[in-house]
Amino acid sequence: MSADPIYTEMIIEYSRNPSNFGKIENPHIHRHDSNPLCGDSIDLYVNVDGNKITEVKFDGKGCAICMACTSVLTEMIQGKNLEEVKNFKKDDLLSELGLGHLIKTSPVRIKCALLSLKALKYGIYSYFVDKMNDTEAAGNLKEEAASLY
Amino acid sequence: MQSTTYSLDSIRSDFPVLERKVRDxxxxxxxxNAATAQKPIQVIDAITDYYKNHNSNIHRAVHALAEESTEAFEATRSKVAKFLNVANTKEIIFVKGTTEAINLVAYAWGRDNVQKGDIVVTTEYEHHSNIVPWQILTQETGADLKYIDIDENGELMLEQLDEYLATGKVKLVAISHVSNVLGTITDVKEVIKKCKNADAKILIDGAQAVPHMKVDIGNLGCDFYAFSAHKMLGPTGVGVLWARKELLENMRPFLGGGDMIREVHKYETTYNDLPYKFEAGTPNVADVICFSAAIDYLTKIGMDNVRNHEIELTEYALEKMSKVKGIVIYGTKDPKKQGGVISFNFNDVHPHDVATIVDKNGVAIRSGHHCAQVLMEKLEVAATNRASFYIYTTKQEIDVLIDSLEEVAKVFKL
Structure with a gap:
């Protein structure tokens, strides 16, 4: 294997036993997204209380990278404020799994790694715009989500 | 009689890209190779020679270069006809690929011959290019789209075709000669016989057949046959639609524009003769011309030798792959019944993870749905891995694949 491994123990472990795997009925935020290339397909469910994320779950099918990154993302945003999550950067997620190198080395697999973050950003955007009727709070989340990869 | 000696070393030395080192x-x-084949130096040289020495537009101007180009372009048409045992060269239509060929039929034949209540039949193992055009056509016309299912060996359940044909409503059966995912070879002779008896037209997607085996359109008896040059050592952007002359003559044009006309007036146009009626605009002159070199190359090797080489490789690979821990192989698993294509998965490992690990060892396989999502649904998987072979593939290369697959099993602790 090369100097920048992808399939670390952590990734394999998360892909086999994903965190927060499951469904929330009638969640405040629900976003489905898929990656036509890999066939990764996930649904992200988030409940909020005021501005705070109280519960996060996801389900779906995907490759090890997608499953691991989505798992870690759900762990990272649990209990966080929506404002903090809005400012969440792709490096914040990738570095948690030691996958920062993917941005340079694998323009293809980066899509697997960032699918959940894209879904999250779009989901929060829709939450602000459609449910809270607050386009200002939504900010440039939509553009940001679209330009993640 | 074709030569029985198959010089793999000499073939490989004609393909510059095979000398490449990748990754570490x-x-x-x-x-x-099922996605696209590599190109021999003869094809690469042909394209350079064309642009260096002959480049010009065809069919119109009378200057020397135009004449040379036109002649070379039409010589390729004759060569394609000969390669497929087609007697009438005018039945060879150059398009940009199999996809365009099938869309041409759906548009130019389908819209006038398929009506509400009619049936178009395709199969579960088709490429999207032989499904989506028929969905569009049947949705537009109110006709029904029906599928021939596959059994657990990845073979078509042809008794379903009998049932559809028995309704007397089937206008067209559109079917692959060889599945691009499973490699299953369709019993096209049987399918054609059934269609003829029921007076249904038959289109064959030969994208995975013409590059790998002898295809004798002259004796096959189908109505439409489509394939692409780039999967048979030729350039991208060139494909062929063959259809019987009577059908082509009665079809409306596909694209309107230059070269496809005889006379254009303000409100009416008369169309050119075959094949030009279906070749509007400046065609892909350079690539059609260098496709000629690809056909010469395959002819020299002999298509029976190509097929035998692939049977040998598939047999070797199937035997070794089946021993890798955790692997699931799809399809017939019978080298005589399938092309040089093997689709597989590991228990719970996503194909893209498999492809990434083997890629580190320089092995290029395809992972994904292979433009065959209907088949993926049937197999109940999101995607598969696919290894596909060609004239230059060696057993040593298959060994590298097997070692890499064993590495996958190790990494994922299977």
């Missing part, structure tokens, strides 16, 4: 200086092991 690993020799390239190219096993994605």
């Amino acid at each position: 200086n690993k020799p390239l092991v190219y096993l994605d």
Whole structure:
């Protein structure tokens, strides 16, 4: 294997036993997204209380990278404020799994790694715009989500 | 009689890209031939020669270069006809690929011959290019689209075709000669016989057949046959639609524009003769001309030898792959019944993870849905891995694949 491994123990472990795997009925935020290339397909469910994320779950099918990154993302945003999550950067997620190198080395697999973050950003955007009727709070989340990869 | 000696070393030395090192200086092991084939130096030289010495537009101007180009372009048409045992060269239509060929039929034949209540039949193992055009056509016309299912060996359940044909409503059966995912070879003779008896037209997607085996359109008896040059050592952007002359003559044009006309007036146009009626606009002159070199190359090797080489490789690979821990192989698993294509998965490992690990060893396989999502649904998987072989593939390369697959099993603790 090369100097920048992808399939670390952590990734394999998360892909086999994903965190927060499951469904929330009638969640405040629900976003489905898929990656036509890999066939990764996930649904992200988030409940909020005021501005705070109280519960996060996801389900779906995907490759090890997608499953691991989505798992870690759900762990990272649990209990966080929506404002903090809005400012969440792709490096914040990738570095948690030691996958920062993917941005340079694998323009293809980066899509697997960032699918959940894209879904999250779009989901929060829709939450602000459609449910809270607050386009200002939504900010440039939509553009940001679209330009993640 | 074709030569029985197959000089793999000499063939490989004609393909510059096979000398490449990839990733961490690993020799390239190219096993994605079902997606596209590599090009021999003869084809690469032909395209350079064309642009260096002959480049010009065809069919119109009378100057020397135009004459040379036109002649070379039409010589390729004759060569294609000969290669497929087609007697009438005018039945060879150049398009940009199999996809365009099928869309041409759906548009130019389908819209006038398929009506509400009619049936178009396709199969579960088709490429999207032989499904989506028929969905569009049947949705537009109110006709029904029906599928021939596959059994657990990845073979078509042809008794379903009998049932559809018995309704007397089937206008067209559109079917692959060889499945691009499973490699299953369709019993096209049987399918054609059934269609003829029921007076249904039959289109064959030969994208995975013409590059790999002898295809004798002259004796097959189908109505439409489509394939692409780039999967048979030729350039991208060139494909062929063959259809019987009577059908082509009665079809409306597909694209309107230059070269496809005889006379244009303000409100009416008369169309050109075959094949030009279906070749509007400046065609892909350079690539059509250098496709000629690809056909010469395959003719020299002999298509029976190509097929035998692939049977040998498939047999070798199937035997070794089946021993890898945790692997599931799809399809007939019978080298005589399938092309040089093997689709597989590991228990719970996503195909893209498999492809990434083997890629580190320089092995190029394809992972994904292979433009066959209907088949993926049937197999109940999101995607598969696919290794596909060609004239230059060696057993040593298959060994590298097997070692890499064993690495996958190790990494994922299968």
